[in-house]
Amino acid sequence: xxDLALIEExxxxxxxxxxxxxxxxxxxxxxxxxxxxxxxxxxxxxxxxALTGDPGExxxxxxxxxxxAASTAAPIPLAEMAIGGSLLAAQGFxxxxxxxxxxxFAPGEELTRHGERVSGIxxxxxxxxxxxxxVAIAGGDLVLLDPKSGEIVxxxxxxxEPRDTVHFKAxxxxxxxxxxxxxxxxxxxxxARAVQLAAAATRVLEITVEYATQRQxxxxxxxxxxxxxxQLAAAAGEVASARVAAQQAYQALATDxxxxxxxxxxxxxxxDAAGAVARVGHQVHGAIGYTMExxxxxxxxxxxxxxxxxxxxxxxxxxxxxMVLAATNRSAWSIVTSGF
Amino acid sequence: MKTPxxxxxxxxxxLEPVRTAIREFLAADPAMKTPxxxxxxxxxxxxSRRLGAAGFIGMTWPKRYGGGxxxxxxxxxxVEELCAAGAxxxxxxxxxxxxxxxxxxxxxxxxxxxxxxxxxxxxxxCAIGMSEPESGSDLASVRTxxxxxxxxxxxxxxxxxxxxxxxxxYLLALxxxxxxxxxxxxxxxxxxxxxxxxxxxxxxxxxxxxxxHDFNEVLFEDVHVSADSILGQEGAGWSQVISELAFERSxxxxxxSSFVLLEAFVASARRTPSPEQTTLIGSLIARLVPLRGMSMxxxxxxxxxxxxxxxxxxxxxxxxxFEQDIGERLLGEIAEQADPGSTRHxxxxxxxxxxxxxxxxxxxxxxxxxxxxxxxxxGLR
Numbered sequence: 218x219x220d221l222a223l224i225e226e227x228x229x230x231x232x233x234x235x236x237x238x239x240x241x242x243x244x245x246x247x248x249x250x251x252x253x254x255x256x257x258x259x260x261x262x263x264x265x266x267a268l269t270g271d272p273g274e275x276x277x278x279x280x281x282x283x284x285x286a287a288s289t290a291a292p293i294p295l296a297e298m299a300i301g302g303s304l305l306a307a308q309g310f311x312x313x314x315x316x317x318x319x320x321x322f323a324p325g326e327e328l329t330r331h332g333e334r335v336s337g338i339x340x341x342x343x344x345x346x347x348x349x350x351x352v353a354i355a356g357g358d359l360v361l362l363d364p365k366s367g368e369i370v371x372x373x374x375x376x377x378e379p380r381d382t383v384h385f386k387a388x389x390x391x392x393x394x395x396x397x398x399x400x401x402x403x404x405x406x407x408x409a410r411a412v413q414l415a416a417a418a419t420r421v422l423e424i425t426v427e428y429a430t431q432r433q434x435x436x437x438x439x440x441x442x443x444x445x446x447x448q449l450a451a452a453a454g455e456v457a458s459a460r461v462a463a464q465q466a467y468q469a470l471a472t473d474x475x476x477x478x479x480x481x482x483x484x485x486x487x488x489d490a491a492g493a494v495a496r497v498g499h500q501v502h503g504a505i506g507y508t509m510e511x512x513x514x515x516x517x518x519x520x521x522x523x524x525x526x527x528x529x530x531x532x533x534x535x536x537x538x539x540m541v542l543a544a545t546n547r548s549a550w551s552i553v554t555s556g557f
Numbered sequence: 558m559k560t561p562x563x564x565x566x567x568x569x570x571x572l573e574p575v576r577t578a579i580r581e582f583l584a585a586d587p588a589m590k591t592p593x594x595x596x597x598x599x600x601x602x603x604x605s606r607r608l609g610a611a612g613f614i615g616m617t618w619p620k621r622y623g624g625g626x627x628x629x630x631x632x633x634x635x636v637e638e639l640c641a642a643g644a645x646x647x648x649x650x651x652x653x654x655x656x657x658x659x660x661x662x663x664x665x666x667x668x669x670x671x672x673x674x675x676x677x678x679x680x681x682x683c684a685i686g687m688s689e690p691e692s693g694s695d696l697a698s699v700r701t702x703x704x705x706x707x708x709x710x711x712x713x714x715x716x717x718x719x720x721x722x723x724x725x726x727y728l729l730a731l732x733x734x735x736x737x738x739x740x741x742x743x744x745x746x747x748x749x750x751x752x753x754x755x756x757x758x759x760x761x762x763x764x765x766x767x768x769x770h771d772f773n774e775v776l777f778e779d780v781h782v783s784a785d786s787i788l789g790q791e792g793a794g795w796s797q798v799i800s801e802l803a804f805e806r807s808x809x810x811x812x813x814s815s816f817v818l819l820e821a822f823v824a825s826a827r828r829t830p831s832p833e834q835t836t837l838i839g840s841l842i843a844r845l846v847p848l849r850g851m852s853m854x855x856x857x858x859x860x861x862x863x864x865x866x867x868x869x870x871x872x873x874x875x876x877x878x879f880e881q882d883i884g885e886r887l888l889g890e891i892a893e894q895a896d897p898g899s900t901r902h903x904x905x906x907x908x909x910x911x912x913x914x915x916x917x918x919x920x921x922x923x924x925x926x927x928x929x930x931x932x933x934x935x936g937l938r
Contacts, residue, residue, distance in 0.1 A: 457875065
């Protein structure tokens, strides 16, 4: 087992040990699973950059941690923490103690600034109610705000994960940084969600294959039926391409070459693939997979929620098309082989 | 469940020289005035001879057999460039991809020295002798028989769907050689390397729905061949043919057969792209890039001597769907008329794609066979 696989497996076990059925149930009602977070923090597994001095390697570790969290349906903002932390670090700021979250940096998602004071509405901020800091953009510059300095209106995504709206009225930020490249951050979030989607889709396939080998009908495991086998084989193809697309995006981030293009592809591919896998997972499981009690929904609800975050497949598909069409001096093939 | 492993590498700087070389070769080659969709089904012996003379056939083989001792990823680059450019590669394709490697692995020294240099020069072409009229996906049911006859063999039976048997020199045929009652159908099979000009062989052309004579039915009536026609071990035909099929599963031709149409469509859409065209191109490119990553990862594994059967089957399963979808999506979105006789590249390539697309998920193992393999790898059967 190499170092990355070891980190992923260690994180996965840490989460599985700490994430009791009671915490899982409470989290669907928006209760923060502090025990899980503390255990990961205690092992240094919240800030990937802290585990290595090599920025390229930090991305690989980040992907490993995201896979661990997504494959255990851990209700924690690991992606937001990692991205937010690295954005702050890039501008020379320390992340605040406690939970850090960030907005998506979607087009038009911006606060206004008058002098030092910041106003505006941040929509659907992950775990804003539990965070001590939210990274956002105000007047083109990076800002760190204390969510509690604004008015928090609770909301949630399809999986019951907090997605709160925060109203700021002329508040003093915790920190004000310099200009940021909005689309690159949006794409960085898309790449993170792609890793999470691929990992959740992998888990759905694993759970479903196991179920198909155990569930007996007509005197044999349902996985013996070709109709089931072929659905699962097609799902395996979707999982493979989602995983590879996510991997390609993180490699592009690590080498800082063509990250926007690779991330756009990854979110498109992983979103579409995970949606298809979720559908097969539910179909093969039958009614048991449609219950709150059974574990399948923990993954499929997150998949459906994540598809809409940091840009939909449709948004990034158009972006990929625009990039290919705009590069008028290059063949599509050279873009496929060399990226941007 | 076993998780498929695709060890994706972001860049391969060591492959750039060979990519530049093959791109320069293709840019200068007269055959490239007319690129083709499904170009590895377009037979052009003169093109293959030029390609062989430039060192792009048998690239990974030892130099003493006319090879280039290059890495399997260097060969991969050449193959993907041929597919992406629409180069007419059918003449040498089968010999380069599978027959040559089978001869290298299982053949005698005499067979290697006699055949491999000619294949590498782009002068000796081979056809696949697997399917029979009653044996399609169920390959182990083949009935064509090779019987010992003095020093040699005598062959009787029929092969079908044999691409370019009428223009090839050898057929590598899976034949029944067992004499006793075998315990399983997979036993008692051998691979025979049969010169196609041997008396007793007759060919019946089969024209495909694109109007092309590519397939043949090959009849063997008391065909006498010499003792050195057997490839590898007598009775080991099944395991050898499985290893031959592995060369067929995961290469660039499993997802790039219709790429040249997408390229032409991108070029035509660049002037004034509509939102629908932008979305269509984005969605196809977003499927292609990871697919190519999967395929290259498998090529690297094969190059290390591993047997990534699960991963290779996944490439073909997703790849053939993708290359079919290019024509399918264009039919659904654009008003361009597909016309096999058009002088406009886009219209002609559109027609070539639509008329060849049904074969993509049939050749080299049908979609259903591939899904069965994937299901088995996942522990479902």
